[in-house]
Amino acid sequence: MTIVVAYADTPPGHAAVAAAVAESTRNRETVIIVPAVRGDAAPDVGELETRWPDIAGRVEVDRGDLGDPSDNVIQVAQRRDARLVVLGLRARTAVGKLVFGSTAQRILLDATCPVLAVKPTVADG
C-alpha cells in the first residue's frame, strides 16, 4: 500500500510528512510526495531522505499531470491506489478561505480514500 502526502515547504507541510512517516513505518509502505503549492518546485528526494531518514528508500515524488495542486494530489492518490492521503492544515479565517479558497478543503471533499489532516505542533512552527 502507499501513502500520499500533499507537500508544502511550510510547518504544516512538514507536519504532514512527519505524520506520514509515522503511519508508514509499521508496514513499510511507500510514501509519495505530491507538491501541493502552485509554483513550487518539486522537492528533491535526497533532501527528503536526509530530513526524514526513516523513509529513506521508499519515498517518491510525483507531480501528477494536472494544473491544480489539489487535483494532482487526488490524481496521484487514485493512480497509486493510496491507502491514505496526509495533508497539513494551517490557520485560516472564514473570510480568508472565502476569498482565497482552500486546497486542503478540496482534497478533503474530493478524495476517494481516507484523508488524515494534521496541524503543526508548536515545536515545528
Added chain:
Amino acid sequence: MTDAAFSALASLADPSLLLMLAIGVLAGLVIGLIPGLGGTGAVAILLPVTFGMDPEPALAMLIGALAVVHTSDTVAAVLLGAPGSASASVTMLDGYAMARQGQAKRALSLAFLSSMAGGLIGAVGLTLAIPLARPLVLSFGSPELFMLTVLGVSLAAVLSRGNVVKGLTAGFLGLLLGLVGTSPTTAEERFSFGSLFLSDGLSLVAVALGVFGLAEIASRVGQRRVAEKPVELTGGWASGIREWLTHWTQVIRGSLIGIWAGILPGVGATAGTWLAYGQAVATAKDKRKFGKGDPRGIVGPESANNSVEAGDLIPTFLFGIPGGVPSAMLLGMLLTYGIQPGPAIVTDHLDLMYLIVWAFAIASIAGAFLCFLATGSLAKLTRVPFAVLGPGLLVVMLLGAFQESGQLGDLWVMVALGVAGFFLKATGMPRAPFLIGFVLAIPMERYYYLTASLYDGAEWMARPGVLAFAALLVVPVLWSLIKRLRGASGAADDGHRDEHENVAAAGDELEGSLAGTPWSAAVAVVAVFLFGGALWVSGSFSEEARLMPRLVAVCGLVAALVLTWQEARVNRRRAGRDAVKDAREPAGGSGATMLATRVEPRVDTPALTRHHDLVIAARTFAAMAAFLVLVMVGGYAAATLVFTPVFLLYAARTRPRTAIIYTLVLGLVLLSLPSLLPVDLPLGALQ
C-alpha cells in the same frame, strides 16, 4: 425578433453569401491546421480580402473562418503533439496521449463533435444575448458608452495572463497608438509629425498583422522542428461518436464556460479552454486518466474553445467592447463600414446580428463535417515546418495590409510593429490589451466629448450605469491588490483553482522567455520614453485635442514607471542571485574580483536559446525589410519571385525543387488574385 432571425436565414440562401461562407470555412480550417495562427491569424489574413465587399458577405466569410479555426487546430495537437493554436494545447494533453495508444480517430471524433456542439451552443448563447442585452444597450447614453470603452481596455489589461502592470502599459501603448492621426473633435493632426500618411491614422490591419502576424512568423521561423513522426490515424470513428454522446453534460458545461470566458475581455480562447479543462477535472470523481487519454479532457475544452469565439462576439457587437483579439479586428472592420456597434447595431442592423449567428452555426456544422472527411489528407499539412510557410504567409499578410490604404508606408509600419510585437511577446507583455486599446482609442475619445458637452461638470458620473461600471472597474484592482499584499506576507497557498501554470508550460516556447531579463527592462524604459515624449508633444495641441492624449500619456507614464521599477528590482535580484551562485562555485577559482564581471555572460541554456531566438528574429525582420525594399524597386510580384526562393533556400534550407515550385505557385496566385478578388498589388519604381 424572430422575424429578423428568419429573414437573416433566408438571406443566407443567397448563393453569393453561401459561397463566401464556404470560402471562409475552408480558409479557417486550413489556417487552424497551421501551427501558431489561430483565430487571430484567420481574421487578420481574411480581413484584407473583404475590403471592397458589402458588410454581409464580408461578415459571412470572417465568421465562417472564426467559427471553425478551433475545430481543425485539434488535428496537429492530437496527431503531432504540437498544437495548431495555443488553445489546442489543452486538447493535446489527453488527445495526444489517446492517439499514441492507437486511438487517434477516437480522439479526433470526440474533438470534432465537441467543437461542433460548442459552436452551436455558442451561437445559441449569442442569439439569447441579443434580446437580453437589447433593453440594457438601448438605455445607454454616451457616459455609459464611454465607461464601457474604459472598462474594455482596463479589464483586458487586468484579466490578461501575467503581470497587471504589464497589461496596463500595453493597453495605454495601444491607446496612444490609436490616437495617432486626425483628432475626431477638432480635426487637428496629432502625432503625425507632419507626415500626410500618418495623419490618416494607422490602419487596423497593419497594426494587427504586425503585432500578431509578423511577430508570430519571426518567433516561429526558428522554432525547433518537430522531429517526431505523426501518430498513425487509427481506431474507429464510430466508437468515438457513440462515446461522445455519453459525455453530453461535459459538452454543455464546457460550452457555457467558453461563452463566459469569451464575454470577459482579455480572457481569450486559451484561458477559457484551460478553465474548461480544470472544470472537467474538478468535477470528475475518477481523476486517474487525466493527462493519459481521458475523453473528458478532450470533450470539455474542445467545446469551450469554439464557444469562446461566439462569446467574444457578444460584448463586441452589443456593447462595442471586443472580448478578444479576433473580435477587436471584427469591430474595426464594422467601424470602417460605418456600422457603430452598441445601440446602433441593435436598432438598425439587427439582421446583421442574426446573419452572424446563423453563419456561426452553419460554419460549425460544416467545419466538423469537413474535418471528418478530410483529416487524413489535411494532416500532412501539419508537418510542414513553419520556416517553409513563412515567406508565403509574409507575402499574403503584407499584401493584405496594403489593401486598406494602398500605401507602402503601411507596410513599413507593419514591419516596425512586428518588431515591437515580437518584443512584447518575448518579454511577456500581453498583446490583447494593446490591440483592444488601439481599436477603442477613437470611440473612447468621441464618447468622452459627447459626455462632456451633454452634461454639466461631473453630473454624468452619478448616473447609475456609470457607477455600476466604475464598481466593475475597481473590483479587479482591489483584487490584485489583495493578492499582492498576501503574496508579500508570505502566504504560500493560493488555493484557487486556475491552470495558468500549465498555460506557460504547454503554450509557446517564446512567450515570456525574455521576461525578467535586461531586455524586458529595456522594453519598460522605451515605454517610459514613448509616454514621456507623447506628453511633451501633446503640449502643442489645442485645448480640446490635448485632453485625451495627455490623459493617456500621464496614466501610461505612471504604469510604465511602475513597470520599470519592477523590472529593475527583478534584474537586481537576479544579478544578486547569480553573483551568489558564482561565489558558491569554487570551480572558477579566480576569486572575488571576477564576480562583478561574470554576472552577465554566464553560459546557461535558457540564455543560449534566448540568444538564438533573438538572432533568428532579427534575421527574419531584416529579410522582411529587404523584401519591402524590393517591392519599392520592382513591384510586388517581382519582389515575391526574388524573395521567396532566396528565403526558402537560405533561411528555411529547403531543396531547390521545393523552392522553385513554391515560388512559381505563389507567383501564379499573386498574378491571378487581382482578377478573382478586389485586390491591388503594390507597384514598384521600375514599373
